[in-house]
Amino acid sequence: MTPTSGKNKVTFKSFGADLVGDLYVPEGFDEAKKYKAIVGASPFPQVKDQIPATYGPEMAARGFIYLGFDYLGMGDSPALPGEFKQSRYMFRLIENTWDAVSYLGTLPFVEEIYGLGVCQGGSIIASAAVTDHRIKKIAMVSGMMAADDFQWADRDVVNQQIAASNASMQKMYESGEPDYVTPFLLNDEMTKEEFIEVGGNPMVGETYDYYGRDGVKGPIAVPNYTNMHIGDQGMQSLISIGQAYADKIVQPSLTIYSKSAYTAICSTQFVEKLTNEHEELAFDDFSHVDFYYKPEAVKASTDAVAAFFNRSTD
Template sequence: MSTIEHVNIPALAWDLAADIYYPPGFDASRRYPAIVATHPIGSCKEQTAGNVYGTALADEGYVVVAFDASFQGASGGEPRFVEDPTMRVKDISHVIDHLVTLPFVDADRIGAIGVCGGGGYSINATMTDRRIKAVGSVTGVNFGRLMQESFSGYDPVATLDAIAAQRTAEARGEALRVDDLLPASPQAATEAGITEIDVVEATDYYKTPRGKQPHGATSSLFSHQATAVGWDAFGRAEVLLTRPIMVVVGDKPGAFGAYRDGMEIYRRARSADKQLVVLEGFSHYDLYDRPEPTAQALAELVPFFGRHL
């Protein structure tokens, strides 16, 4: 069984809180391949990226680092609850900066994996940080596309106007607007008449003991969402995404769009080695922690990373 070390990793003017998962029988005199695991939007390192995929990959012989995003979880950065895609991508590079200083990590064998929004961030980071040699995306979502569509009511310009007004108000001393991205509980979702599969299952994961964690806040500071509205996880993938990539999605699509995003990046990636894995009968949140779909995903991801790291 893997062991975990809690560390702080320097970012810009603050530290990132991270968990390093060590392989069974870890020997500091050896050199190991390493993988950076990036958590979903509104999540934290203790949830699916760490406790499911991080643990499993460490058990297969990798040093895995799961970390809290800047402004979120136990990491530093103010104000809190900022979901800035450009910073999320930079965070991955800061983690790699730490990995390459560790004598037991082989700097030529570093990979990346991400879940949900973390999948989109991992793909984007792989385009520009050539230290990443292979990337796996599990039910990955392009958060910029999501913000331009359903998260802005399909009116991104009006949303940008509202963000600008709120940011001005906060700069003048008014209260911060922090939105919870989900209903407070499955019962609240039912009472509100919510039936959309991704929202229902997200609530079941994040708002019950199944996946709830102290730092898994599912909260977002509205006044700092403008960068996300103008961002695209897959921009220039036809030119820059040359590393091997594995895209894992379930075939039960939901409003967050992981299925369509998976198909898009598989089509657009320049990578000579690109693989699309569609797991039949499973949804976005099944791939967070349900034993059967996560086992199926890992049955593909483990040999993928084995070939390339």
């Protein structure tokens, strides 16, 4: 394909399905030139019209080609035959990312490929890069790489989540019908006040401001997004290998996070285990979700990522 400057709709194969993506291309694109390309990875449970639609134009404005896409079973990408929509399964996310790298590798104007993940996308990129050295550098923003201590801190709560997920999987297997739930206890109709009343963690307010019915990237603002998700998701999202394989990563990496964020431990413990060439950028004045969409936080992160990806490693 020969893209034009701006956003280009693309498809590429993964698990035999056509995943749908947006390829963001710099102004004044020249197909005879070579560009650095970025495969983007988004937070759970996002679609390409959320984080990728924010970071894609920003990275293109900084001279990069950026691919944001809907994972298998999400957004505009199909589920596999016999499966259901709204199913982000961790190991498939990694394999979808490998296939996205393969797709970028077919483009004659792509010179090198980098990975940029936000929130769960950080874990996806870090995990994919362990054995995919076609990805030359990785950057993670508000990343959930060291998720075990964060996700498994209260074993009683986790075991309740697992029990519900197990029951949902059995129900779907026997009925052949999807079983949709609210992983964050947030549905598409709640007001902010209703969600805060039941939310139960320090991030409920900022979570609603982004994902809620009236949020900047909620189901009204992004029509193909929903807060409902397949019921066995808890079995899948509790398995995270980002931190477990951190010492195996050889590519230069950059970790960006907020020191005050509820999720900061997911970056700091990951960094502690790294043995590669690594840079760390911690902010005092932004929250976890600020990096999703607030202009000053997005500018700070994308400026840093662009500088890191452009820096010579010779």
